[in-house]
Amino acid sequence: MSIFVTKYQDNPMGWRMGKIDKPYGIGIIGCGVIGHKRSKALGTQGRLVACADVDIHRAENLAKGTGAKVFVHWQDLVDLPEVDIVIVSTTNDWLTPISLYALEQHKHILVEKPAARNLSEIRSLLKKAKSSSKNVKIGFNLRFHPAIMKARQIVDSGILGELMFVRGRYGHGGRVGYEKEWRADPKISGGGELIDQGVHMIDLCRWFLGDFVSVKAETATYFWDMPVEDNAFLCLSTRKNQIAWVHVSCTEWKNMFSLEIYGKTGKIQIDGLGGSYGVEKLTHYQMLPQMGPPKTSVWEYPGEDISWNLEFKSFIESINTNSLPIGNINDAYEALKIVDQIYK
Numbered sequence: 001m002s003i004f005v006t007k008y009q010d011n012p013m014g015w016r017m018g019k020i021d022k023p024y025g026i027g028i029i030g031c032g033v034i035g036h037k038r039s040k041a042l043g044t045q046g047r048l049v050a051c052a053d054v055d056i057h058r059a060e061n062l063a064k065g066t067g068a069k070v071f072v073h074w075q076d077l078v079d080l081p082e083v084d085i086v087i088v089s090t091t092n093d094w095l096t097p098i099s100l101y102a103l104e105q106h107k108h109i110l111v112e113k114p115a116a117r118n119l120s121e122i123r124s125l126l127k128k129a130k131s132s133s134k135n136v137k138i139g140f141n142l143r144f145h146p147a148i149m150k151a152r153q154i155v156d157s158g159i160l161g162e163l164m165f166v167r168g169r170y171g172h173g174g175r176v177g178y179e180k181e182w183r184a185d186p187k188i189s190g191g192g193e194l195i196d197q198g199v200h201m202i203d204l205c206r207w208f209l210g211d212f213v214s215v216k217a218e219t220a221t222y223f224w225d226m227p228v229e230d231n232a233f234l235c236l237s238t239r240k241n242q243i244a245w246v247h248v249s250c251t252e253w254k255n256m257f258s259l260e261i262y263g264k265t266g267k268i269q270i271d272g273l274g275g276s277y278g279v280e281k282l283t284h285y286q287m288l289p290q291m292g293p294p295k296t297s298v299w300e301y302p303g304e305d306i307s308w309n310l311e312f313k314s315f316i317e318s319i320n321t322n323s324l325p326i327g328n329i330n331d332a333y334e335a336l337k338i339v340d341q342i343y344k
Helices: 032-039 056-063 072-079 092-104 119-130 146-157 193-209 308-321 329-343
Strands: 002-005 022-027 044-051 070-071 085-088 108-111 138-140 165-173 214-220 231-237 243-249 254-261 267-272 280-286 297-302
Touching: 002 231, 022 072, 032 056, 032 308, 044 056, 044 072, 056 070, 056 214, 070 072, 072 254, 085 092, 085 138, 085 214, 085 329, 092 108, 092 119, 108 308, 138 308, 138 329, 146 267, 146 297, 146 308, 165 193, 165 297, 193 231, 193 329, 214 329, 231 329, 254 308, 280 308
Parallel strands: 002 297, 022 044, 022 085, 044 070, 085 108, 108 138, 165 243
Antiparallel strands: 165 254, 214 231, 231 243, 254 267, 267 280, 280 297
16 A cells, blocks of 8 residues: 655646736635635735625734725725725625625626525526626635545546446534524525535535436434524436435534545545544555455645635636636536525
8 A cells, every 4th residue: 555645735736827917906705714714825816905894803803914904894895996806705695695796896706605595596696607707716615625636636537437426425513502603594594504515515526427417315404403404415316327425414523524436447535624624635446457455545635724725726827817717606506406406
């Protein structure tokens, strides 16, 4: 068995970033945990010029030491001529309205998943995006975890053979009072665990297998006293009858992530996402001609979560090259189509 411990790579995919005269002006709307992650991931390609939050203290805290302007009203931020890119990291009920307005003001947008609360909202955003010359990127940062990108490279090489099925699990424990937070209010969130972590898993499975034509699922509320589900179980299939078998949960108690990709001549297993999810690791099992125990290679990615940095670099590349972002509005639409079928 071969084991590789991989250090931080600034540009592992070899993106052609190109030269720019000056960093893009970035405005962040929603200055909570995700807003801070986005701010730290700007690198040299972006400069924070404005922050907005209904809690002015949170906006001030994010802007501290940067010289960025601070607003309570998000429209004031979007209207700034020095803002080139708007990052929308609010609760789900404001993702679409803010993104629509930002497109009308001719701004590029990075909006956190799920980008909308329902299919109707995402359709309106998709329509506006198609008529705009600006790029709309969805916050599917899991695609940019090093182990996931390594898996993409292995699959694209063809060494696994034709893919047969994918099995994924993604879960976290709650907090005291979790059932009273905004994610438990369907008017704000649009749903429960399915539209939260489930959208990430649907997107990853679709990225590897392609579009799904059949959707079977069960949702349940086992523990939390709330009007949305705390667990969702999905069986998705493509036209080739490739299956994605997925479970997402906020009753996991110990944060966990597992994604297994099965081909006819090999398998990839990804465990952990760093931090409380455990060390990020990819194991590649390659079938031998005589079968039996497979050739096994392991890549470990200890250290900080760099997916946010890599996702922003990729977004900037799509702007510089006028190309479709990786994890775009079409991907969000396809994921929410599945969510919509399950909730109905």
